[in-house]
Amino acid sequence: LTPLQDLFSCLQWDQALDSNLGSLIKRTSDLESLMGKLIQTCQHVEVNASRQENKLLEECDLLINIIQQRRQIIATKIKEGKAMRLRKLAQQIASCKQCIERSSSLITQADVALKETDQTRFLQTAKSICERLSMATASSQILLPEINLNDTFDTFALDFTREKKMLESLDYLTAPNPPVIREELCTASYDTITVHWTSEDEFSVVSYELQYAIFTSQSNVVSLCNSADSWMIVPNIKQNHYTVHGLQCGTKYIFIVKAINQAGNRSSEPGKLKTNSQPFKLDPKSAHRKLRVSHDNLTVERDETSSKKSHSQDRFSSHSSYGVTGNVYIDSGRHYWEALIGGSTWFAVGIAYKSAPKHEWVGKNSASWVLSRCNNSWVVRHNCKEMPIEPSPHLRRLGILLDYDSGYLSFYDAVGSQHLYTFDIAFAQPVCPVFNVWNRCLTVLTGLPIPDHLEGTDYNN
Template identity: 80%
Template sequence: MFFCFHLFLTLHHPSKIWFNLQALDSNLSNLIKKNNELESLMGKLIQTCQQVEVNASHQESKLMEECDVLIDIIQQRRQIIGSKIKEGKTQRVRKLAQQISNCKQCIERSSALITQADQTLKESDHARFLQTAKNINERVSMATASTQVLIPEIHLTDTFDSFALDFTREKKLLESLDYLTAPSAPSIREELCTASYDTISVHWTSDDEFTVVSYELQYAIFTGQSNITSLCNSLESWMIVPNIKQNHYTVHGLQSGTKYIFVVKAINQAGSRSSEPGTLKTNSQPFKLDPKSAHKKLRVSHDNLTVERDETTSKKGHSQERFSSQSSYGVVGNVYIDSGRHYWEALIGGSTWYALGIAYKSAPKHDWIGKDSASWVFCRCNNTWVVRHNSKELAMDPSPHLRRVGVLLDYDAGYLTFYDSVGSQHLHTFHVSFVQPVCPVFNVWNKCLTILTGLPIPDHLEALEPHH
């Protein structure tokens, strides 16, 4: 019967039947998936509940053990201090008993002498009085003069009251006893962190600062292709700085122009908790213009950051052909690069005739305009923009108002990229297998260029793959 009904529906409404079957099947699959997820979650909850029971029992046992240890310590200290009190009492009582005995003997002797002297004074027989008075008088005089010898030195102030049993501090400590938990996870304050080209100062805060015994800083190089979760689980790739007592630390010896991932761990006797990963980056290596390398018709500013063509010696009516073939009016940066990532910018100070890029250390002096295999440059000649290497040119079409050119050099990856820094526009990328150290180069035929160095690589460039 059901088969006939199903066949009837299939014959009369095949599309509706198929649609409803598909929808039901899809919804059923989703429900089964959700049910499986709930079962998995419930299993984890049950497991967590069991773990709580086990951990609580363990903590209760540990509490009894610790309290027993404290009671043992208190009993031991009570015995030790009690023994000291008994010993002090015994010493003092023994000394006082000896002094009492000495005093008693002195009193007995003095009393006997007093009795004899009193009897002599009462003697009515003058002859007998004279016979005994002289002897008694001498003995009384001697006894009076030798009182200090007869009576021993007595210390009436040593009453065993010059000590105190003050356990106020210990009572407060015992009253403040509580179970200790691992500190809450610290937070990296990226807005407080600072960087140079080879250092990063990491700052963080912690809600449980007074319960933290120490911090541990972990860091690793972070590339755009890295997965944060897998990187955090891969301990061999991390550098670790242990036993930090303050809430900041400066890491030295880092690579310039490189992004790093940092994690801070707060630690005490109960355990540790780690911060969320934070990404920070070093700046590019700073440099200035080398005035000694400048062409004699160029002027370098006192701060060695601006190069200007001496307009009094410039000639009118230069053509692109003459630009390509004539001597280059250039200056180099005072740094040679043989590794790492580097970024700098050139501000175009009204110049319509300039070139900028990099060149090998062995490139001919002042000839840094891409005419040979030792230099790679981005050039403007009036209204024409090109990139040039080994005398091969490729026309560019940047904004006619290009005023700020960014240069990103990754020596190890082998690429040199030019950007419009204001418009965030990619201009060109050279792919090079560098075989020598390179230096930044700048050429000016009119007006001036100013360089900005020691900059961090902009975030939008970090995320981009080099263009082929």
């Protein structure tokens, strides 16, 4: 047995060595590939850094050229202002000098005239000199300076405070950090979603860009992000929130937010948000005369004033469909609503075409599909065909999911998340929610989001 054991042992070690050798070869190949990528990244860093350094020199040279140009322009303005003021001052000094010379000559002549002792000669010269003195006095009074005597070019200043601060704030600008979509702050209606996000680099962000697309259970996030055709884009958003309008009701969307500045942009992680279902209320005009609809049009109640005998007869009469419809007709999309069972033990909930008979039990014809309870008997019913179901005995909230485009109507225990039944329907007309009540009451809850556990539901029973 020893040679066989040795041979078996050799085979084991050979297999182990071969396996380890294969693993080491693969690991070595992976490391070589990684090293190649690292070397390539180093080369990119070198090239990009050199490009940025050259760009820095170009930008600084441009700033220096602008400063030199402005210095020359401002210096020229200072020289021109100086020359203009000195020219005007020189002209005024020359005018003052001429006036002084004329005044001095007249003063001398007046002194001579005043010293004249001959009365005849005095009278001959006094009148002429007096007129000339009067004219000279008037002309000297209107000799006003053309510029303010206090304007000595000291009321002008060079204020580059703002420019200095701007130059001091120059820095190497990088793309903003990725923003974060705050799903807990986002809100939705049946056709809008308001997206909120935060950014660590809020002051360096020039604008945001919001991208969104429909997200289905078959969607792949990576492939969806790489497909530009699938996305709607909202550019140039200045706030950190945005409301998207015109969305499909009861639909999940994927959102991405880009933070942008001159250096580039970075994108948030995808956020998944969904619109609510289309809201509706009960239509009081459609209610049977023995039903009462509440003021808010959300609760329907059977009028219990009639006798029990009448109740019993009505329940089994084919002409006693005590029903009321919703005030909406649906012809597309996904919709979800719930019915609160207010102690009722005789009711039916579902959908019907507008053409369905008004006074016939819903589900007894080909134009209506319902889930019904008759005391302890639970059934789903369509076109007179019934199928029993077994919900929880404590069912109090019934969920209804309608996918019109895919042709499905599903019923759920809204609290226990139990799937009760799904109709497969080829819709030919718009449908309307219907509610029948033979005792107590039902309350509808609408405008709800489709619960997460129903997203991507397999409708097959």
